[in-house]
Amino acid sequence: MAWQADIGLEVHVQLRTRSKMFCGCPNAFGAEPNTQVCPVCLGYPGALPVANEEAIRLTVRAGLLLDSTINLASKFDRKNYFYPDQAKNYQISQYDQPLCSGGHLDFEVDGAPARVRLTRIHLEEDVAKNMHFEAASGIDFNRGGTPLMEIVTEPDLHTPEQALAFLQALKQVMQYGEISDCNLEQGNIRCDINCSVRRAGDSALGTKIEIKNMNTFRGVFRALQHEIPRQIRELEKGRPIVQETRRWDDDASRTESMRSKEDAHDYRYFPEPDLPPVRLDAAVVEGWRASLPELPAARRARFVTALGLPEYDAGVLVADKEVADFFEATLKAGAPAKAASNWIMTELMARMSATSEAISALRVTPAALASLIQMIESRVINGTTAKDVLGIVLAEGGDPKVLVQQRGLAQVSDAGAIEAFVAQVIAANEKSVRDYQAGKPAAFEFLVGQVMKLSRGKANPQLAREGLKKQLG
Amino acid sequence: MDALHAFTVGEAARHVREGTVTSVQLAEALLARIAKLDPTVGAYLSVDRDDVLRQARAADARRAKGETAPLLGVPIGVKDVLNVKGQPCTCGSQILAGYRAPYDATAIQRLREAGAVILGRLNMDEFAMGSSTENSSWQPTRNPWDTARVPGGSSGGSAAAVAADLALATLGTDTGGSIRQPAALCGCVGLKPTYGRISRYGLVAYASSLDQIGPLTKDVRDAALLLNAMAGPDPMDSTTLKAPPVDFTAALGRDLRGLKLGLPREYFIDGMDPEVERAVRDAVRQCEQLGATVVPVELPQTKYAIATYYIVATAEASANLARFDGVRYGLRVAGDDPIELYERTRAKGFGPEVKRRIILGTYVLSSGYYDAYYLRAQKVRSWIRAGFDEAFRRCDALLTPTSPTPAFRFGERTDDPLQMYLSDIFTVTVNLAGICGISVPCGFTGAGLPVGLQVIGPALGEETILRVAHAYEQSTDWHKRRPPLNNNG
Ligand SMILES: [Zn+2]
Numbered sequence: 001m002a003w004q005a006d007i008g009l010e011v012h013v014q015l016r017t018r019s020k021m022f023c024g025c026p027n028a029f030g031a032e033p034n035t036q037v038c039p040v041c042l043g044y045p046g047a048l049p050v051a052n053e054e055a056i057r058l059t060v061r062a063g064l065l066l067d068s069t070i071n072l073a074s075k076f077d078r079k080n081y082f083y084p085d086q087a088k089n090y091q092i093s094q095y096d097q098p099l100c101s102g103g104h105l106d107f108e109v110d111g112a113p114a115r116v117r118l119t120r121i122h123l124e125e126d127v128a129k130n131m132h133f134e135a136a137s138g139i140d141f142n143r144g145g146t147p148l149m150e151i152v153t154e155p156d157l158h159t160p161e162q163a164l165a166f167l168q169a170l171k172q173v174m175q176y177g178e179i180s181d182c183n184l185e186q187g188n189i190r191c192d193i194n195c196s197v198r199r200a201g202d203s204a205l206g207t208k209i210e211i212k213n214m215n216t217f218r219g220v221f222r223a224l225q226h227e228i229p230r231q232i233r234e235l236e237k238g239r240p241i242v243q244e245t246r247r248w249d250d251d252a253s254r255t256e257s258m259r260s261k262e263d264a265h266d267y268r269y270f271p272e273p274d275l276p277p278v279r280l281d282a283a284v285v286e287g288w289r290a291s292l293p294e295l296p297a298a299r300r301a302r303f304v305t306a307l308g309l310p311e312y313d314a315g316v317l318v319a320d321k322e323v324a325d326f327f328e329a330t331l332k333a334g335a336p337a338k339a340a341s342n343w344i345m346t347e348l349m350a351r352m353s354a355t356s357e358a359i360s361a362l363r364v365t366p367a368a369l370a371s372l373i374q375m376i377e378s379r380v381i382n383g384t385t386a387k388d389v390l391g392i393v394l395a396e397g398g399d400p401k402v403l404v405q406q407r408g409l410a411q412v413s414d415a416g417a418i419e420a421f422v423a424q425v426i427a428a429n430e431k432s433v434r435d436y437q438a439g440k441p442a443a444f445e446f447l448v449g450q451v452m453k454l455s456r457g458k459a460n461p462q463l464a465r466e467g468l469k470k471q472l473g
Numbered sequence: 474m475d476a477l478h479a480f481t482v483g484e485a486a487r488h489v490r491e492g493t494v495t496s497v498q499l500a501e502a503l504l505a506r507i508a509k510l511d512p513t514v515g516a517y518l519s520v521d522r523d524d525v526l527r528q529a530r531a532a533d534a535r536r537a538k539g540e541t542a543p544l545l546g547v548p549i550g551v552k553d554v555l556n557v558k559g560q561p562c563t564c565g566s567q568i569l570a571g572y573r574a575p576y577d578a579t580a581i582q583r584l585r586e587a588g589a590v591i592l593g594r595l596n597m598d599e600f601a602m603g604s605s606t607e608n609s610s611w612q613p614t615r616n617p618w619d620t621a622r623v624p625g626g627s628s629g630g631s632a633a634a635v636a637a638d639l640a641l642a643t644l645g646t647d648t649g650g651s652i653r654q655p656a657a658l659c660g661c662v663g664l665k666p667t668y669g670r671i672s673r674y675g676l677v678a679y680a681s682s683l684d685q686i687g688p689l690t691k692d693v694r695d696a697a698l699l700l701n702a703m704a705g706p707d708p709m710d711s712t713t714l715k716a717p718p719v720d721f722t723a724a725l726g727r728d729l730r731g732l733k734l735g736l737p738r739e740y741f742i743d744g745m746d747p748e749v750e751r752a753v754r755d756a757v758r759q760c761e762q763l764g765a766t767v768v769p770v771e772l773p774q775t776k777y778a779i780a781t782y783y784i785v786a787t788a789e790a791s792a793n794l795a796r797f798d799g800v801r802y803g804l805r806v807a808g809d810d811p812i813e814l815y816e817r818t819r820a821k822g823f824g825p826e827v828k829r830r831i832i833l834g835t836y837v838l839s840s841g842y843y844d845a846y847y848l849r850a851q852k853v854r855s856w857i858r859a860g861f862d863e864a865f866r867r868c869d870a871l872l873t874p875t876s877p878t879p880a881f882r883f884g885e886r887t888d889d890p891l892q893m894y895l896s897d898i899f900t901v902t903v904n905l906a907g908i909c910g911i912s913v914p915c916g917f918t919g920a921g922l923p924v925g926l927q928v929i930g931p932a933l934g935e936e937t938i939l940r941v942a943h944a945y946e947q948s949t950d951w952h953k954r955r956p957p958l959n960n961n962g
Binding site: 039042043044045048050051083087088090139270273274 | 555556562564569572574575576578673674675676677678680681682708709710711712788789791792795796797798800801802811812815835838839840843847
């Protein structure tokens with residue numbers, strides 16, 4: 001008996017704004033607990049929220065990038081429930097008039113195109129962080145009140161692989177739109193899963209189970225890998241699925257029940273009286289639409305068609321927006337595309353994976369890489385020297401041109417000097433000269449190597465070959 | 474010269490400006506009078522004597538440097554629901570015992586900029602829920618005209634303090650009549666400005682869409698002076714109106730010729746106190762004498778106002794008061810888990826009327842009941858607003874009684890919440906419509922209890938209602954009478 005799973009996601013994305021959603025406190029990660037707080041985000045008596053316009057702009061921008069309908073009239077509502085991570089014991093969210101409705105995201109799963117429809121995108125405030133110690137619990141309100149965007153999908157996903165690919169593609173869009181940093185370690189993206197199974201061919205969806213508070217993409221993948229078979233097993237044993245909320249226990253590799261439908265909260269939503277309804281100007285929204293960035297798929301296609309990069313290179317570069325930006329900046333600084341791509345994909349990305357640094361954290365700039373490549377192209381240095389120079393720049397920083405000059409690393413292209421190296425090598429390697437003359441090509445490569453060695457790597461290899469051929473007759 | 478405590482705000486500011494009286498003298502006179510009379514009245518919950526004198530000295534120093542400010546050196550009392558940095562702010566509730574405000578409300582900040590000295594904290598019904606100040610969890614406040622009677626509420630302390638000359642003026646808040654009704658019952662002037670006219674930042678919310686700060690004063694000119702200092706948009710409150718600043722005293726001093734005043738039939742109901750009705754009808758005739766044309770108008774929505782108010786206000790209150798949970802400030806009663814801590818803290822910290830309204834508000838927002846109650850109340854609210862719009866197409870302002878009865882006795886209505894709710898029957902509509910209203914003294918009952926005339930104006934119509942109230946007030950001497958308490962003060 002074949003089964004099909006239907007998966008929808010509620011993805012919470014922390015927005016990249018300077019201040020919090022309803023107050024002027026900084027929206028920044030990593031400060032000492034409860035240092036980025038004020039009467040508003042601590043829910044002090046008498047404090048009032050003021051909506052962050054940048055957060056509204058970023059949410060609309062997400063909607064525009066995901067082909068949503070932008071609702072020019074929307075509003076905020078209060079979602080009421082008591083919990084210590086909520087300063088006011090209600091959360092300001094959007095209930096029945098979100099900023100964006102509908103939309104979709106196209107992405108690929110193992111090379112095959114896929115589409116997920118979106119239900120809505122709305123804006124709300126994040127909750128604080130509860131911390132549990134041995135004898136007590138604490139609450140860090142630094143995160144409390146930071147802007148949080150919720151993207152709700154239709155149940156269009158069917159496998160853990162699709163869910164993972166969707167999340168990765170969504171993350172790319174958020175990064176491309178400069179909507180969120182999408183730093184998973186800092187909790188920039190979190191999601192809830194809605195998952196049900198049905199017999200293949202059944203038209204109605206099965207009973208839905210919600211799995212809450214997923215912090216990693218891998219966790220989503222693994223939770224679904226276990227939850228889908230669990231539901232199928234239950235049904236095959238003749239036990240119906242009962243609607244409930246579960247949590248994923250990563251260590252035990254299983255989901256467990258959190259609360260049943262009967263325990264579900266009645267959130268008693270009602271319009272937030274402290275905030276006037278949100279009214280967007282159509283012309284302003286059109287202006288935002290006109291300034292949308294190129295999305296990864298389009299950029300990848302452009303790298304292939306306009307720059308002549310192989311599909312593989314384009315895919316690797318585009319996967320990380322910063323890397324692709326670095327690549328384009330290197331081109332702008334005068335480097336040819338293929339050479340820039342090679343250097344980034346090999347040397348720089350090796351360094352990034354070794355040190356877990358973002359490309360922007362490396363000490364090499366696009367201008368420095370371009371000047372390095374230009375020195376190779378114009379034969380000022382050879383590839384071996386270039387790698388050494390890049391190593392120095394990565395370790396210490398600096399301008400490659402200055403380094404080459406200061407350390408005397410420039411390639412020797414002077415015909416006289418090379419002739420002298422060649423003569424010296426011929427004189428010292430009689431056997432290899434004889435082998436070459438006897439028709440062994442490997443001997444020639446050895447002699448080239450000897451010239452390079454004698455010049456301490458600086459001889460122009462092309463000129464060294466030509467010189468050897470000439471002198472060996 | 475009058476005794477200093479008997480000054481109006483305008484007089485006190487003029488004396489300070491002219492150097493005939495210092496702010497310290499004013500503060501000391503009031504502090505002495507509070508020490509002597511407030512044990513009887515019970516208007517103040519706390520007075521920080523050192524802080525008051527420090528502010529007064531600072532005001533005198535500003536004056537000495539040649540600075541001028543409209544309220545320089547004038548002491549003003551504040552309802553216990555407004556945050557004043559460093560001072561308690563209990564909202565009349567045990568649940569905020571020990572809380573000290575970490576910031577100034579915008580209205581307080583603006584009064585300070587205008588030079589005012591912030592005097593003590595005034596008693597109120599717990600979280601502004603009540604019409605007699607009997608719901609204060611700290612103490613009763615007595616009506617200076619008859620200490621066996623309530624001062625009205627919820628700003629009962631603010632009204633009693635002005636009536637007993639324990640402050641030159643005070644701030645109150647008005648959600649359903651909480652400034653105007655106690656002003657009427659205590660014989661002073663009480664102004665509820667248009668919703669959004671004065672920032673609510675720092676006002677501890679009862680019902681966010683209805684609450685508004687306003688002054689309680691000895692005369693109409695003082696109300697205009699205080700409104701001048703506090704009105705105007707505030708970036709900290711997105712519901713403030715963007716109306717440009719005006720000098721509200723400029724509208725005063727004119728007669729009522731050319732004005733059309735509406736008399737809504739629904740505000741003269743069966744069962745209202747005949748002495749109140751007579752005083753108000755006399756006041757209406759007086760306005761005609763002053764040149765106004767009086768026309769009958771109809772506001773058929775009026776009978777739905779109380780029900781609508783108790784749905785909208787309690788729904789908002791149920792969420793607004795959720796933050797008082799014992800976790801971050803105020804009272805905490807420990808529990809084994811957060812839920813138990815909430816339950817114990819709130820059970821002990823809130824009084825019965827607050828609990829009643831939280832339960833009612835939670836109920837009307839609950840799944841399955843929302844449409845029948847909250848949503849329907851919002852529709853009625855729009856209809857009430859439309860009714861006023863219609864009336865104001867036919868007249869410039871409305872004249873009504875402020876309260877159907879004069880001050881009642883302690884305990885007379887505490888056992889019957891519905892009877893208590895009817896105290897606000899003539900005032901709640903103004904809050905529901907978001908418009909403005911003022912209560913001005915218009916006579917006394919045979920027993921010597923004050924009666925108030927309410928002048929209602931459209932949104933941003935403060936200049937009109939101040940003009941009407943001022944012209945009427947200046948043609949009578951009701952506002953000059955002082956309660957018998959004063960004779961031995
Ligand atoms: Zn804050």
